[in-house]
Amino acid sequence: AQSVTQPDIHITVSEGASLELRCNYSYGATPYLFWYVQSPGQGLQLLLKYFSGDTLVQGIKGFEAEFKRSQSSFNLRKPSVHWSDAAEYFCAGLGSNFGNEKLTFGTGTRLTIIP
Amino acid sequence: DVKVTQSSRYLVKRTGEKVFLECVQDMDHENMFWYRQDPGLGLRLIYFSYDVKMKEKGDIPEGYSVSREKKERFSLILESASTNQTSMYLCASSSTLGLNYGYTFGSGTRLTVV
Numbered sequence: 001a002q003s004v005t006q007p008d009i010h011i012t013v014s015e016g017a018s019l020e021l022r023c024n025y026s027y028g029a030t031p032y033l034f035w036y037v038q039s040p041g042q043g044l045q046l047l048l049k050y051f052s053g054d055t056l057v058q059g060i061k062g063f064e065a066e067f068k069r070s071q072s073s074f075n076l077r078k079p080s081v082h083w084s085d086a087a088e089y090f091c092a093g094l095g096s097n098f099g100n101e102k103l104t105f106g107t108g109t110r111l112t113i114i115p
Numbered sequence: 116d117v118k119v120t121q122s123s124r125y126l127v128k129r130t131g132e133k134v135f136l137e138c139v140q141d142m143d144h145e146n147m148f149w150y151r152q153d154p155g156l157g158l159r160l161i162y163f164s165y166d167v168k169m170k171e172k173g174d175i176p177e178g179y180s181v182s183r184e185k186k187e188r189f190s191l192i193l194e195s196a197s198t199n200q201t202s203m204y205l206c207a208s209s210s211t212l213g214l215n216y217g218y219t220f221g222s223g224t225r226l227t228v229v
Binding site for chain 2: 108
C-alpha cells in the first residue's frame with residue numbers, strides 16, 4: 001500500500017540551528033512528493049515539491065528537500081531556522097500514474113523553536 | 116491569487132444536528148477533497164470528487180456525505196453530528212492536468228460538537 005511516514009512527532013531546535021525533518025515513502029513507482037507547512041489555526045501551505053529531475057529541490061522560506069531513491073526518503077532541511085518556522089510540517093505523496101490523484105499524508109512533525 | 120475558501124473558521128453544533136461545511140474554489144479545478152485533521156493522526160481523507168456530481172469515498176467516510184452540484188463548490192455533510200466528529204476539517208482542490216502542483220488548501224473549519 002502507498003504510504004508516507006514521518007518518524008518524528010515533535011522536534012525542538014534552537015533558533016539559528018540547522019533543521020532536518022524526515023520523510024519516508026512507500027510507492028510502487030516514484031511518486032510526486034511534497035512538503036507542506038501548517039501554522040497554528042491555518043490551512044496547509046506548499047513549501048516545495050518533487051516530481052522529476054534534480055533530486056535537490058528548493059522551496060519557499062529557505063527550505064530545501066532531497067529526494068533519495070535508494071533510501072525512499074524525501075527529507076526537508078533548512079540551514080538556519082527562525083522563530084517563525086515553528087509550525088507543523090507534513091510530507092505527502094501522490095501516485096504519478098494517472099487515475100491515482102489522491103495525496104497521502106504523513107502524520108506530521110511539530111517543530112518547536114527555542115531562543 | 117488562487118483560493119480555496121471555507122465558509123466558516125469555527126463552528127459549534129449540538130449532537131444530532133445536521134451540519135454543512137462549504138468549500139468553494141476559484142481555480143476551475145476538477146478535483147476537490149475533504150480531509151479531517153486530528154492530533155497524532157495527520158490528515159485523513161473523507162471524500163473526494165473528480166467532477167461535478169461525482170464522488171468517491173476516502174479512508175474514513177462513515178458518518179459523512181458530500182455534494183458537488185457545481186464545479187467550484189464541494190460540500191461536506193454530517194448527517195447527525197456526534198462528539199467524535201469534533202475536529203479540524205480541511206478542503207482542498209487540484210487540477211487533473213497539473214497533478215505535480217499538488218493541492219491548494221483552504222484555511223480549515225474547526226468544528227466542535229457538544
